[in-house]
Amino acid sequence: MVNEQISLRSLTTLEVGGPARNYVVAATEAEIIAAVRAADDAGEPLLILGGGSNVVVSDDGFAGTVLKIASQGFVANSEDSCGGASVVVQAGHDWDDFVHQTVLHAWSGIEALSGIPGSAGATPVQNVGAYGCEVAQTIAAVRTWDRKKNAVHTFTNHELKFGYRDSLLKATTVNGSPRYVVLSVEFQLLLGRMSAPVKYAELARRLGVEVGKRANSLELRRTVLALRASKGMVLDPADRDTFSTGSFYTNPVVSAEVAATLPADAPRWPVGDLVKLSAAWLIEHSGFTKGYGLAGELAAGSAASASSSDGKHDAGTPPRASLSTKHTLAITNRGGARTEDILAIAREVRDGVVRQFGITLVPEPVLVGCAL
Template sequence: MTQQKLLSSLTTLGTGGAAGNFIEACSEQEIIEVVRSADAAGDPLLIIGGGSNLVIADAGFAGTVLRIASTGYTINSEDSCGGVSVVVQAGHNFDDLVHTAVLHAWSGIEALSGIPGLAGATPVQNVGAYGADVSQTISAVRVWDRQRNVLQTFTHSELKFGYRDSILKQTTTAGSPRYVVLTVEFQLALGRMSAPIRYAELARVLGVEVGKRAYGLDVRREVLALRAGKGMVLDTEDRDTWSTGSFFTNPMVTASVARSLPAEAPKYPAPDGGLVKLSAAWLIDRAGFTKGFGLQSGSVSGARASLSTKHTLAITNRGFATTEDVLAVARAVRAGVDAKFGISLQPEPLLIGCVL
């Protein structure tokens, strides 16, 4: 169905101008037909799911905007030894899937509770939180290859997962992917106990040691509570949740750069090996940008956008913010961290029609 649409209504940040041509597709076949039609016409294509990882220009997007609305899942196999294989439609709400998994005693994604957005978006940037990411459970992704006009299935190794990265992200340009995700297959263990808890804060509130397991329901409850305390669970009444979540990725630096930082700076082995992962939130705070930066009188955003009042890693729409207001805060923070530590923060969300 084609209609006029303000893209601000489709993003969790609540900014962005109008779509040139907005279409919602509710099945795999509809998705493929819209993509093929746009490509045949030479029309720029932007694909939107839950809109939780997009910063769209105030001028909007002049081409075709396709919202993925396919939902549902099927169970391919289930046995006491091999676990359960769940094939999920790209437009299925990801947190609904996590909740379903916990209720059915399918283990492995409980620590990803509360993450906004749709299942099809999760493999693109290897979504993760609290010591877990989807690369630990995704076994395959079925896509439409726009270059070859064919269906293709990527196995886990072919997806080339990295920290907030995958082959799907690497082949996406300005929100327009080569590979359009149709379904995602998760391989989950059977049992009421969670995967090993890898995040110290989560282990502490669960009362277990890092590396130990807890009941999946308990993990979901505590993760949701932790996320809510940081404004990371969507709530229309809480302006701290009007964001893209973490605006900057945690920097990966060489060991020598890490050693140049103060001893108290959090440092973690990078999952890709050879590098050290830093805390973007710590760098932002130590560079002088405290919670709520941007709300002050005469701020760079006119107080319409600011860092969250709950933590320093989200940039929030305080009401009537434009995309440029949000980017003004982001630019100030990035420049300040670079000046203080010589480290350039990189945005986590996709920037559509705008630059940082």
């Protein structure tokens, strides 16, 4: 366990955020529990960080303990042709490395989630998903530390109450501080070198298979990585579009009545009695284009004072923050941005969609010490 002071800017993929008053790195389950108990016993605010890919921290930093979960490794508890492979991964293990390892071991089920930054322990919190796959489909159990009861608690899949980018773990987290600290995650995966059925039309086209059919898992992984890279969604130090939290807004889920008010060409998908809409479509049809940014030095004043008359940045003054140049769902740090720069863009987009369609987009990343 390591204690030190550090700027949170260096710990997040967005590269914004002020200093942590106390920074602790925990590399084992015992160290994680000890660090959490020490902070709680001292009455110290606690922020849990994994890969830092889904968090936006205030420019003022965090006036408490920031715990970096750095536990590593995975193990197959069982592996047979009937039950498949039961694989337990430590919370701090790099998620994409774990996905890669499952493909190499011929464990099938999460290959479509390749290229997503962050740690394995973060995936059940918001039920990470992409290309028609969610971790809820393969998670068997999550081992946690219950801060309220001071005890280890293991949740089954059903008990986690998974929903669209949601779970019990997320619902009991406030400002980045969870009741349940994830220690490890158990996945139940099929055996074989063929993927789970491909559910996403664009991915199926790239692979040359029909929706609902399977593909070679390694080929699917390579295709997903290429698709994500083309959208700036695979971390790359040379590509400023990857300095983001990924999609900043979730796709809104609304009533059928609200969905019916949108133009006929607006994408929509049934979710029980509700309808899921495309956040990207709403953003683009509210007048926001790829690369949209506000004018001037954003963090020096209010968002309103930073805006030009048409809402776009001056051609000769590139903004420190903008929507990705590859798609409109990510808000990116173009270099030297502060948290307020990111939030200024987020507010403009949110308010623009409300004005155009009366629908309020909900941010996907955790906002710590700041708000829209």
